Amino acid sequence: MKRRYSWSKMVWLFLGALYFLIPLLATLQFSLEEGGGQYGFGSYAYIFSDPMFWDSIWFSLKLSVGTIVISMVLVVPTVYWVHLRLPRLRPVLEFVSVLPLVVPPIVLIIGLLNLYRGAPAWFVGTPLILLFAYVMYALPYVYRSVDVGMQAIDIRTLTEAAQSLGAGWRTILLRVIVPNLRVAVLSGSFLTLAIIMGEYTMASLMLFTSFAVYIAYVGQMQTNPAAALTLISFAMTWIAILSLLSIGGGAGSDEVQIGSRG
Amino acid sequence: MAAPTSSGRKRPDRARSLTWLGMTPFFAFIGLFLLLPSVSLVVGAFQNEAGGFTLENVRNLFEAQFLGAFWNSIALSSLTAGLGVVFGGRLAYAALTEGTPRWVRPVITTFSGVAANFAGVPLAFAFIATLGTTGAVTQFLSAVVGLDLYDSGFSLFTFTGLAITYLYFQIPLMILVIAPAIDGLRREWREAASNLGASSSQYWRYVGLPILAPSLLGAAVLLFANAFAAYATPYALTVGHVNLVTVVIARSFTGDVLANPHQGYALGLGMIVVIAVSTLIYTLLQRQVARWTK
Numbered sequence: 001m002k003r004r005y006s007w008s009k010m011v012w013l014f015l016g017a018l019y020f021l022i023p024l025l026a027t028l029q030f031s032l033e034e035g036g037g038q039y040g041f042g043s044y045a046y047i048f049s050d051p052m053f054w055d056s057i058w059f060s061l062k063l064s065v066g067t068i069v070i071s072m073v074l075v076v077p078t079v080y081w082v083h084l085r086l087p088r089l090r091p092v093l094e095f096v097s098v099l100p101l102v103v104p105p106i107v108l109i110i111g112l113l114n115l116y117r118g119a120p121a122w123f124v125g126t127p128l129i130l131l132f133a134y135v136m137y138a139l140p141y142v143y144r145s146v147d148v149g150m151q152a153i154d155i156r157t158l159t160e161a162a163q164s165l166g167a168g169w170r171t172i173l174l175r176v177i178v179p180n181l182r183v184a185v186l187s188g189s190f191l192t193l194a195i196i197m198g199e200y201t202m203a204s205l206m207l208f209t210s211f212a213v214y215i216a217y218v219g220q221m222q223t224n225p226a227a228a229l230t231l232i233s234f235a236m237t238w239i240a241i242l243s244l245l246s247i248g249g250g251a252g253s254d255e256v257q258i259g260s261r262g
Numbered sequence: 263m264a265a266p267t268s269s270g271r272k273r274p275d276r277a278r279s280l281t282w283l284g285m286t287p288f289f290a291f292i293g294l295f296l297l298l299p300s301v302s303l304v305v306g307a308f309q310n311e312a313g314g315f316t317l318e319n320v321r322n323l324f325e326a327q328f329l330g331a332f333w334n335s336i337a338l339s340s341l342t343a344g345l346g347v348v349f350g351g352r353l354a355y356a357a358l359t360e361g362t363p364r365w366v367r368p369v370i371t372t373f374s375g376v377a378a379n380f381a382g383v384p385l386a387f388a389f390i391a392t393l394g395t396t397g398a399v400t401q402f403l404s405a406v407v408g409l410d411l412y413d414s415g416f417s418l419f420t421f422t423g424l425a426i427t428y429l430y431f432q433i434p435l436m437i438l439v440i441a442p443a444i445d446g447l448r449r450e451w452r453e454a455a456s457n458l459g460a461s462s463s464q465y466w467r468y469v470g471l472p473i474l475a476p477s478l479l480g481a482a483v484l485l486f487a488n489a490f491a492a493y494a495t496p497y498a499l500t501v502g503h504v505n506l507v508t509v510v511i512a513r514s515f516t517g518d519v520l521a522n523p524h525q526g527y528a529l530g531l532g533m534i535v536v537i538a539v540s541t542l543i544y545t546l547l548q549r550q551v552a553r554w555t556k
Contacts, residue, residue: 009356022399077287108296135295195379234380234388240379241379
């Protein structure tokens with residue numbers, strides 16, 4: 001049976017497509033311009049041969065992985081414990097996990113810098129504060145995906161079965177609960193990756209050259225390589241979100257990808 | 263697990279305290295890296311350079327310069343939240359309900375996931391390439407239509423330009439958060455309404471919008487807070503020429519001449535208050551809405 005199309009809906013979608021695709025196409029054109037009406041991949045070659053590009057990507061990638069690991073170590077056992085033993089505490093946990101949305105990133109970072117001003121250099125002079133700030137920043141999204149995943153499995157039965165076989169808490173968490181949460185943990189991780197790889201505000205205020213800080217730095221002087229970097233960054237976000245969707249498929253995959261940053 | 267214990271009365275108490283002990287790492291982390299920094303910010307807002315108590319920083323917030331920044335930020339966030347709700351809602355409705363090709367839904371959902379996360383510096387550059395002085399659309403309009411945008415008063419590096427750019431992440435965010443509610447609109451309701459003789463606008467006025475109201479309200483607050491907290495996009499786009507609270511805060515820490523951290527803490531405190539108040543208004547309105555829909 002042929003579907004009937006609604007003209008007004010098609011018009012809305014067409015206008016939406018124009019608004020969302022034109023900036024990408026314009027950026028693509030900019031990134032390929034080589035002056036004098038010539039087009040080529042010079043800007044991309046320039047970017048890929050710049051050691052600062054690789055350094056900044058490596059820096060942001062390390063922080064993303066660190067953020068994901070710390071977030072999961074912190075959130076998975078806590079959410080598990082609350083679901084299993086302290087269900088009354090769930091609303092509290094939910095409330096606490098959205099608190100970072102009330103404190104904008106720029107406010108969080110100046111608060112952290114003020115609080116730990118007198119701390120030893122191994123803490124203040126390294127990206128550690130930035131890492132912990134990122135964990136806070138990612139918390140609402142990580143919590144949400146883990147909570148959705150935890151609800152979908154029968155943790156009580158799994159726990160009792162494991163205990164009756166003589167498993168300790170560590171074994172239960174690592175070998176029973178986490179494998180069952182695979183999808184939730186992975187989707188939370190990819191979302192965190194997408195958010196942290198593009199984070200500018202906190203890294204720039206702490207004077208670290210994250211990937212986004214590098215893009216801004218290039219953009220101050222060279223517009224065409226900056227356009228190339230913009231598309232590279234867009235492609236990276238795209239890959240992270242596609243990975244998230246391809247593993248998600250099931251419950252909650254529409255919801256866990258909600259994250260935004262300005 | 264609940265086997266009766268013969269080891270005396272102390273056991274349940276200890277089990278309970280052990281249960282609570284499991285929560286310590288999480289709450290300790292929140293305390294150290296979210297709550298204490300916020301407290302230190304509030305304390306810093308009421309201190310002068312020497313560390314003594316003062317109300318001056320907070321009083322300064324009501325001076326034209328800072329009040330203007332708050333006004334700009336609130337106006338920009340409200341405007342883009344409103345437009346984001348309208349356009350995002352309309353697009354989500356078009357993409358998720360019947361009447362459009364089947365492939366539209368997954369494409370729009372995926373793209374929204376990407377675009378909602380594609381903000382900040384790269385987004386600013388994408389719009390400079392589009393609507394900047396030598397942007398593709400700017401050049402196209404002047405070459406083909408003969409319209410010179412920048413001569414006719416438009417500039418990307420202003421409030422209007424920021425609003426156009428913000429919508430690139432506001433609309434997708436709206437699509438993502440409203441999707442579950444739109445999926446919840448049942449086709450039978452629409453059919454029942456039209457069987458009873460209701461027009462399309464009557465359906466929306468008396469059925470569709472009241473059902474969606476709580477979700478729309480929640481989405482509006484989320485979009486407002488999202489735009490209000492934005493720093494990278496406005497900074498990269500206007501290099502601080504448009505006075506927004508986040509930009510002024512950054513300047514009070516990095517500006518050589520204007521550096522005044524304690525004023526920055528007071529501004530940060532102001533931001534938290536604005537977001538808290540908008541959340542409070544949301545809660546109150548939510549209660550009203552709940553009363554209507556009963």
